[in-house]
Amino acid sequence: MTTTQHLIRFLLLAGFAMLIVYLFRTGDMTLFIAPKMELLVKLSAIGLYAAAIYQLYAALKARRKSHAADCDCDHQHSSSRTKNIFVYSLFILPLTLGFLTPTGTLGSALAAKKGMSFTGNEMISRSATETSSDPVSLSTKGSSGNNNDNTLDELFPYDEYTVDHARLAKQLYEQPLIVVPEGRFIETLTALDLYRDAFMGKEIEISGFIYREEEMGEDRMAISRFAMNCCSADALPYGLLTTWPKANEYAEDDWVKGTGKLSISNYMGNEILTVELTKIERIPAPASPYVYPDLEFGF
Amino acid sequence: MRTTLFRIGTPALAIGCLIMIFLIATNRELPAVAWNVILNPANFQSFKILFISIILEAFPFILLGILFSALLQVFVTDEMIRRMMPRNPVAGVLVGGLLGIFFPLCECGMIPVVRRLIRKGMPAYIGIVYLLAGPIVNPIVFSSTFMAFRTSPEIAYARMIAAFVIAVLIGLLLSRFMKQSPLRTDGRHAAKGVAHFHHENNVRVHDHLQSNPHLHNTIDFKKGRIRSKISSTMSHASEEFFEMGQYLLIGALLTAVIQTVVGRDVLVGFAGEPMFAYPFMMAFAFILSICSTSDAFIAASFNGIFQPGPLLAFLVFGPMVDFKNTLMLMSTFKLRIVALLIALTAVLTVAATLIAEVIL
Known part of the structure; x- marks a missing residue:
């Protein structure tokens, strides 16, 4: 996996963790989940942050080793690009909706x-x-x-x-x-x-x-x-x-x-x-x- | 990787088309109208809230499942799993059916764990029994069902028993007739000799490129220091998060669209005919894809409209097979196995709930 991919994953994971924090901060979290679920969702934000930090660490590591990575795994880059774009845009969609569109209520x-x-x-x-x-x-x-x-x-x-x-x-x-x-x-x-x-x-x-x-x-x-x-x-x-x-x-x-x-x-x-x-x-x-x-x- | 795209893309498109056909058949509206429905502001709000809330609600469970699975991968050897599993298929199937009582994971968290257990040498039929029974036969789901159906506690008991019996029957059938590995990629790279279709193989290739002492074999495992174990756990977990996450997101997206667009009145039209009531409630459970801990409350809201039999079909079929987890199952199991599981579960659910209806 390349540095870029690790960085994208870092951004997505951190994005979800921040979305959770953001929704709690603005008080909008009550629109999505019941109070009894709040603790679990907060804990999952911590999990997401930890995974994000790991991806950042892996990205730095992959960069140092990038010359080695070239030899064995570049064959899949071109063919997997379409799939990656598809998958990552799936993850971007809820982030965009969550951060950028105003939240109403169910009616x-x-x-x-x-x-x-x-x-x-x-x-x-x-x-x-x-x-x-x-x-x-x-x-x-x-x-x-x-x-x-x-x-x-x-x-x-x-x-x-x-x-x-x-x-x-x-x-x-x-x-x-x-x-x-x-x-x-x-x-x-x-x-x-x-x-x-x-x-x-x-x-x-x-x-x-x-x-x-x-x-x-x-x-x-x-x-x-x-x-x-x-x-x-x-x-x-x-x-x-x-x-x-x-x-x-x-x-x-x-x-x-x-x-x-x-x-x-x-x-x-x-x-x-x-x-x-x-x-x-x-x-x-x-x-x-x-x-x-x-x-x-x-x- | 291109084949992976087709593997996701084709079923997803097929399901999308089926939804369109359903909409056209029920509302006699053109698909274009369906899109207008989604884009109208009130519906857009409903869609957004449902979509994000399903994701947020699933996150803790999916993360827990992934973490559990990664820990299994790194800290539990294949040998230990093999030793713990009963040799006798009947005993194995019974254990699989009751595993949910000790490891109450919900359906989203369960798939990565079961896949890991099967890869580590748990017989596949036991894994599948756990996958089917686990989301129902567990104390959390029992208590929520009991609470939702407070006036007819027999529903809660019937739900547990029916789910257990169905899972065990499917497990026994599979233990007799399933010879190959049901996992999607196992036969694949053996047949083609190419490792790159498969993420875990990728992980292996890439991880050792990343200089980490790798822990897949037991010698490394014993030597591995805590730091590299943690690192390996995290690597597996985040890999799996993206792999499972994409199916969760597609499932959440389509579930939110369906809930926003298809009205209950369309559905309740089927309630009168017992012939339709069973398939209908099962299809409804499939479409809704709610977690098994809260679906009892939805089922309770249909009491009075539907007889106990169809309600039970909803409660038993939904957690075993639903839209969200079918997509996740397809990421793990061969398409043939997924189709077979859905068909078997559907038939047995109808049979079991018809019997329950007579007894109750």
């Missing part, structure tokens, strides 16, 4: 492709609980407390799989205004959808970006967030359908905070949990546009 365009969920986590959906065995029996057995608890348990029947969501739902139910928190965005939407009958008419506040489908018409839109597990390739959009008379004044991907009453509306043949907005305001996009599943939820 409606991708949400439409990935498929918006209006019901929280589909694993713990109402259909799932309806089919599971006799949800009420467990809860009535469990409640030997006072009257208040009994009525709450009747409102929020649970089985072994929905016990955590039932507990969250009870907490939410006691709040005069339910603010959908960033930390438990999906869990909260799931609990609301699961026990939607109990929450009818409750006040709720939710922030997110505007997402719209054609079928929503002029007075409906969704307020939504992307939920990410590891990286944005696995991010999925979750949101709540809302109604607002002048919904078309808000463009897709505008960030808003909406307050309103929970109800049900019919959307594309399904009964969907809906917020009838009474107040809506624009807000600046948050530092991290994503929400993350709460890994401690239920543990």
Whole structure:
């Protein structure tokens, strides 16, 4: 391998290491990967730096020995040039994109492709609980407390799989205004959808970006967030359908905070949990546009 | 080296064409329109974020795999590997299937390690079993699947068992019928007598030109000082980084394009027909190429749309064979073997998940 090739490799490796540092410095890293991955990515930057330094060292060494290198390996230079250009430009592409183009956030365009969920986590959906065995029996057995608890348990029947969501739902139910928190965005939407009958008419506040489908018409839109597990390739959009008379004044991907009453509306043949907005305001996009599943939820 | 270009270029082009055909068939749009879709600002943002995030997420794992593989190369002799491997193919295959529990690497990190192990004398079928089962049968993936499918834990168990059974069956078949080395270059330079097609041979040629006392034979290995061992490790690691990296980048690029362009609604159209649901979920897993530690959450988001059988097919097939790692596999294994592996895995996945669907 020639000095030039070692130098190119040095530049590429150092480039990737610097891209990682750059993205952490500008705070844009949160757009690409979840917080739990950050340490690993930082460590990989160190690995890349080490490899870069090795390439520099090898380049210097190859230069000293360049007369020897001429004899045995120049036969492949001409034939491999096309391949090398192809390979190295592949490595240059993400570097160029990362350093030179401004980073936006994932928004409606991708949400439409990935498929918006209006019901929280589909694993713990109402259909799932309806089919599971006799949800009420467990809860009535469990409640030997006072009257208040009994009525709450009747409102929020649970089985072994929905016990955590039932507990969250009870907490939410006691709040005069339910603010959908960033930390438990999906869990909260799931609990609301699961026990939607109990929450009818409750006040709720939710922030997110505007997402719209054609079928929503002029007075409906969704307020939504992307939920990410590891990286944005696995991010999925979750949101709540809302109604607002002048919904078309808000463009897709505008960030808003909406307050309103929970109800049900019919959307594309399904009964969907809906917020009838009474107040809506624009807000600046948050530092991290994503929400993350709460890994401690239920543990 | 020119042949290497064709080796990468031809399959890549073929896959590109297939994608175009898929787009034309599903959206009835011209390819030119697909390019417009990519160049529109919102889609460009999605593409950029997805592309870079896949690369960043894969980096730690691929680096870990490369480092592990380089350390194996420099510090573990072929003799040690040979002694550790069971003689009996059945025992070997079972060990290969469970190796992931002790060395939980994800699919991107695994390919360099397996290639190294096979070159160092591990029977190829055991390596392939590890390659197939490892990304699934490991504690990290089990816990993430368990978490994603909290309401139906049987999915997590079924995923582990199905993956293990499929990998072991493929391993047994290969141990009976695969006589030649499955690695791309092994037969090659023997046949042609030319060393330069192959990077490792290049490394050998160039490394000793670089005056470093080289460590490939055991005598040097014993004499080698720490410094030259480190240097040799780094040399192998950075060589492999570029070799594996190019496939990772092509995979990430195409995955990001597909995710940006193809909508889920196109895909969900297939859900109703059980005949289509299985191949569809497997094709979807193949296209998405997400790491096996997070794919369970994606699968969970399809619950309710799909039956457990197709979901399981997604969870089992995806980590074994996907777009990104097929490209990486092609860098390592002969094309025939890769095609055979994909076909066998697909057939066995359908069979295993159909059985699981009946049991669950």
